[in-house]
Amino acid sequence: MTLQVKRKTPAVADGRRQAGNQGFTLLETAIALTVMMIVTLATGSLFVYAVNYNSGTGDRSVALAIAQRQSERLRRTPFNDTLLTTPSTTETVTNAGRQYTLVTTICSTSDCGGSATLKIVSVQVTPQNVNQWANAPAIIISERATPATGLYEAQ
Numbered sequence: 504m505t506l507q508v509k510r511k512t513p514a515v516a517d518g519r520r521q522a523g524n525q526g527f528t529l530l531e532t533a534i535a536l537t538v539m540m541i542v543t544l545a546t547g548s549l550f551v552y553a554v555n556y557n558s559g560t561g562d563r564s565v566a567l568a569i570a571q572r573q574s575e576r577l578r579r580t581p582f583n584d585t586l587l588t589t590p591s592t593t594e595t596v597t598n599a600g601r602q603y604t605l606v607t608t609i610c611s612t613s614d615c616g617g618s619a620t621l622k623i624v625s626v627q628v629t630p631q632n633v634n635q636w637a638n639a640p641a642i643i644i645s646e647r648a649t650p651a652t653g654l655y656e657a658q
Contacts, residue, residue: 562630565598566641570628573605574643577624582649587611587622595631602631620649 527535580586587609596603608625610617617623624647629640 559632562601562632563639563641565601566603566628566630569596569598569603569605570626570641570643573607573626573628574624574645577607577626578645578647582622582647587624587647596628604629604631620651622647 577586588611589609590611591606591608593604593606596605606625606627606629608627610623610625611619611621615623624645626643627640628642630638632638
């Protein structure tokens, strides 16, 4: 006598046998979509931040170039020229449709570190932009001394 064991298979309402668990439930799909949406929104806000950061970097680069150009212009100027005797000047410079405030300060008194033979030149350029971190000025400070002749003058 042999003993046979019958396996029970779960029945579905229409009488078919239920195969293995295949597919996803509606809840699993909703959770996965929610997670994907959060990741996508985080990536989108990071992209907006990067665009603003790059725009601010461009403004700072142009501000530094304007400051360097002004500093070179003052370096070419003779020591007693009116450009180097005016204590402070402020002007607005426009480059590629953006505005920058250029402040040039010349110190030729002992109050600020200068003297009759030494001038301290400060060039400060500030981008006029709504980006908060890019509004910090680019500053170049240099010293100009009066040309003096001495024992080592070229002959």
